[in-house]
Amino acid sequence: MESIYLDHNATTPVDPEVVQAMLPYLSGNFGNASSVHAFGRDGKVALENAREMIASVINCEPSELYFTSGGTESDNIAVLGTAHRFKGRKDHIIVGAAEHHAVLEPAEYLAHSEDFKLDLLPVDGEGFSSPEQLKELVTDRTALVSVMHANNETGTVQDIGGLVEVTHAKNCLFHTDAVQSTGKIKVDVKRMGVDMATITAHKIYGPKGIGGLYVRAGVKVSPLFYGGAHEKKRRPGTENVAGAVGFAKALEIAMRRQEDDFRNMSELADYFIDKVIGSIPDVMLNGPRKNRIPQTMNMSFNGVEGESVVLALDLKGIACSSGSACTSGATEPSHVLKAMGAEAVSAQGAIRFSLGRSTTRDQLDYVISVLPEVIGKLREMSPFYSQQK
Amino acid sequence: MIQKVLVAMSGGVDSSVAALLLREMGYDVVGAHMKLWDYVDVGGDIHKDGRCCTLDSINDCRMICNAISAPFYVLNLSQQFKEKVIEDFVAEYRAGRTPNPCVRCNIDVKWSEFLRKANEVGCDYIATGHYAIVEQEEDGRCQIRKGTDKSRDQSYVLWGISQEALSKTIMPLGAMLKSEVRSLAKRYGLRTAEKTESREICFVADDDYHRFLTEYEAKEGRTYQPGDIVHQDGRVLGQHKGTPFYTIGQRKGLGIAHPTPLYVQKIDVANNRIIVGDDEALFEQECEVENVNWVSISPPELPEQAEVKIRYLHPAASATVTPLTDRTVHVIFDEKQRAITPGQSAVFYRGDLLLGGGVIA
Numbered sequence: 001m002e003s004i005y006l007d008h009n010a011t012t013p014v015d016p017e018v019v020q021a022m023l024p025y026l027s028g029n030f031g032n033a034s035s036v037h038a039f040g041r042d043g044k045v046a047l048e049n050a051r052e053m054i055a056s057v058i059n060c061e062p063s064e065l066y067f068t069s070g071g072t073e074s075d076n077i078a079v080l081g082t083a084h085r086f087k088g089r090k091d092h093i094i095v096g097a098a099e100h101h102a103v104l105e106p107a108e109y110l111a112h113s114e115d116f117k118l119d120l121l122p123v124d125g126e127g128f129s130s131p132e133q134l135k136e137l138v139t140d141r142t143a144l145v146s147v148m149h150a151n152n153e154t155g156t157v158q159d160i161g162g163l164v165e166v167t168h169a170k171n172c173l174f175h176t177d178a179v180q181s182t183g184k185i186k187v188d189v190k191r192m193g194v195d196m197a198t199i200t201a202h203k204i205y206g207p208k209g210i211g212g213l214y215v216r217a218g219v220k221v222s223p224l225f226y227g228g229a230h231e232k233k234r235r236p237g238t239e240n241v242a243g244a245v246g247f248a249k250a251l252e253i254a255m256r257r258q259e260d261d262f263r264n265m266s267e268l269a270d271y272f273i274d275k276v277i278g279s280i281p282d283v284m285l286n287g288p289r290k291n292r293i294p295q296t297m298n299m300s301f302n303g304v305e306g307e308s309v310v311l312a313l314d315l316k317g318i319a320c321s322s323g324s325a326c327t328s329g330a331t332e333p334s335h336v337l338k339a340m341g342a343e344a345v346s347a348q349g350a351i352r353f354s355l356g357r358s359t360t361r362d363q364l365d366y367v368i369s370v371l372p373e374v375i376g377k378l379r380e381m382s383p384f385y386s387q388q389k
Numbered sequence: 390m391i392q393k394v395l396v397a398m399s400g401g402v403d404s405s406v407a408a409l410l411l412r413e414m415g416y417d418v419v420g421a422h423m424k425l426w427d428y429v430d431v432g433g434d435i436h437k438d439g440r441c442c443t444l445d446s447i448n449d450c451r452m453i454c455n456a457i458s459a460p461f462y463v464l465n466l467s468q469q470f471k472e473k474v475i476e477d478f479v480a481e482y483r484a485g486r487t488p489n490p491c492v493r494c495n496i497d498v499k500w501s502e503f504l505r506k507a508n509e510v511g512c513d514y515i516a517t518g519h520y521a522i523v524e525q526e527e528d529g530r531c532q533i534r535k536g537t538d539k540s541r542d543q544s545y546v547l548w549g550i551s552q553e554a555l556s557k558t559i560m561p562l563g564a565m566l567k568s569e570v571r572s573l574a575k576r577y578g579l580r581t582a583e584k585t586e587s588r589e590i591c592f593v594a595d596d597d598y599h600r601f602l603t604e605y606e607a608k609e610g611r612t613y614q615p616g617d618i619v620h621q622d623g624r625v626l627g628q629h630k631g632t633p634f635y636t637i638g639q640r641k642g643l644g645i646a647h648p649t650p651l652y653v654q655k656i657d658v659a660n661n662r663i664i665v666g667d668d669e670a671l672f673e674q675e676c677e678v679e680n681v682n683w684v685s686i687s688p689p690e691l692p693e694q695a696e697v698k699i700r701y702l703h704p705a706a707s708a709t710v711t712p713l714t715d716r717t718v719h720v721i722f723d724e725k726q727r728a729i730t731p732g733q734s735a736v737f738y739r740g741d742l743l744l745g746g747g748v749i750a
Contacts, residue, residue, distance in 0.1 A: 307464065308509040308510065311462055311506075311509070311510045312509065312510050314462075315419070315510060329447065329451075329462070330463040330465035330467075332465060377509075381505065381508055
């Protein structure tokens with residue numbers, strides 16, 4: 001049975017070119033980048049070259065980019081680090097209702113345990129937030145506004161500029177989680193005007209375990225870790241040199257291919273969406289048709305549970321996802337779709353297919369050939385679907 | 390054709406061995422762990438080992454499935470479990486009864502939702518690690534017999550399974566001894582071989598059901614009211630902390646001084662009283678049983694002679710079971726039984742054969 005991987009928003013395979021770039025830093029040039037000797041210097045140089053490369057892509061100074069272990073850590077530093085910095089002076093934070101858990105949960109923690117007031121910025125039916133609504137929420141007590149650039153579940157690409165403007169008008173800081181957009185579409189932190197941005201490597205064919213946080217010069221955030229001077233004390237811990245090198249290489253490749261990849265993904269996605277909607281009744285695309293990361297396709301199949309579709313497809317060799325998985329691996333109803341106002345039943349029946357560079361039209365044709373049968377069979381057994389009919 | 394089976398895996402040694410045996414028997418095995426509750430909802434997080442719905446157990450299942458090349462999934466049935474089992478548990482205590490949540494879970498979650506999931510992913514059967522024997526008679530009727538290991542027999546909690554569900558059920562451990570299961574697990578190097586097991590209520594992880602009930606009701610804005618502990622002759626002897634904290638036959642923890650031992654006789658929710666009396670008054674000859682399901686025989690029209698178990702560890706007593714309606718029976722024991730408790734299951738046997746069961750009214 002051929003395996004078809006359509007879960008690239010979860011993670012991607014590491015590009016062989018990236019592997020080659022990393023290999024020397026795993027065994028030969030293994031030095032600790034903070035050591036004073038030649039071994040250390042080699043590592044440090046590689047680390048700083050990587051930093052420079054990545055900074056140039058997102059248009060910031062190398063000194064404004066901090067390496068972390070990934071998106072979750074960067075989001076946590078942004079949310080908790082900012083809140084802690086302003087503690088006693090500001091006591092309010094605003095995060096998007098459709099944020100990743102890596103933003104939502106630290107924000108909820110602040111609300112539960114550190115007396116912060118938390119507001120969720122609503123999203124409309126396609127996942128967009130409006131500056132007008134943000135204006136009503138933001139006050140001079142607000143420490144941070146965090147709204148993601150591209151949504152991991154629906155691919156909705158937010159117009160960040162307008163939100164930043166409203167936030168800055170009240171002298172508040174703005175953070176964006178750009179994990180799903182960096183490398184796939186243009187991400188220019190200066191043009192967006194954000195104060196902080198989260199990026200990561202493993203969504204763009206780089207290794208897991210390395211990410212970054214852009215922090216605009218002059219913005220101060222408290223660290224989460226203590227124990228060394230690494231990353232200017234913002235993120236102590238022995239530097240992941242091979243990871244940083246891999247991240248830079250992955251981003252370099254992504255930029256080289258950005259236009260081609262975007263066009264290919266858009267064509268494949270349009271083909272897939274039209275075919276699925278054409279061959280199965282009562283299907284809905286969640287999120288916008290335009291202004292989205294094209295490789296993300298989130299669809300609701302009325303009357304069936306997403307969990308069941310994911311399992312049935314997995315047993316046919318097709319990997320996709322539903323909602324978000326908790327630690328145990330159990331599927332939970334999507335908070336993103338609920339925030340977008342989806343009915344409980346259709347939120348439960350949502351499946352995310354996310355395409356990648358290795359995705360072919362043949363693979364999609366195979367999925368299109370088995371999907372109607374899978375959905376049809378589940379609907380036959382569904383107590384919900386027959387009720388609706 | 391190779392048949393496909395969805396094995397319910399808790400992470401314990403029994404369901405692990407069940408999965409392994411099915412694989413050896415030639416089935417196409419898919420493993421699944423049911424996520425039934427969350428510490429956020431039920432409280433009492435004490436990070437004990439060997440409990441279901443903990444991450445370590447789930448990882449144990451995953452590794453075992455990987456070793457036998459079986460796919461493994463975690464199914465989120467927590468919404469159904471909350472609605473059907475936890476809420477019933479709380480409501481039953483509130484009504485002065487002593488519920489049996491495992492029975493409810495088997496009827497309303499395992500042999501309904503889990504079975505539905507199995508159908509959805511194309512499995513012909515579901516399997517569990519229960520110590521009970523499932524057989525199909527020539528006339529097509531499915532029967533349940535007590536497990537061969539009498540000290541482990543779990544048929545008591547299985548009386549509610551419908552014929553249709555039973556026809557799709559495999560219990561590979563029914564004819565095995567627990568010691569055999571353990572040594573098999575050891576021989577295969579299963580990481581769950583040495584695990585201890587729990588017989589307590591899974592969603593009350595700290596075994597403190599008073600804590601659980603109090604917290605759960607408080608979330609709904611309810612509290613339990615203290616009231617009188619009254620002797621059966623009418624004397625008020627003390628105060629109780631809320632009727633759900635008492636069970637029939639209970640002696641300890643009443644907090645009253647009395648020259649002779651006293652036991653809870655009756656939980657009088659309407660008047661918020663706990664009635665106590667001496668041991669002898671706990672013995673009763675008969676009871677009514679509701680929500681009856683007949684398993685191994687078609688619903689009888691005439692009275693049946695049976696051995697009836699009125700709680701999990703009760704040594705079954707001879708009785709006459711007389712059908713009143715489709716779903717209710719009247720049970721008259723040959724000899725009076727101690728502490729017949731409303732809410733507990735009454736299960737009817739003929740020898741090893743599980744005839745049926747229901748809930749004591």
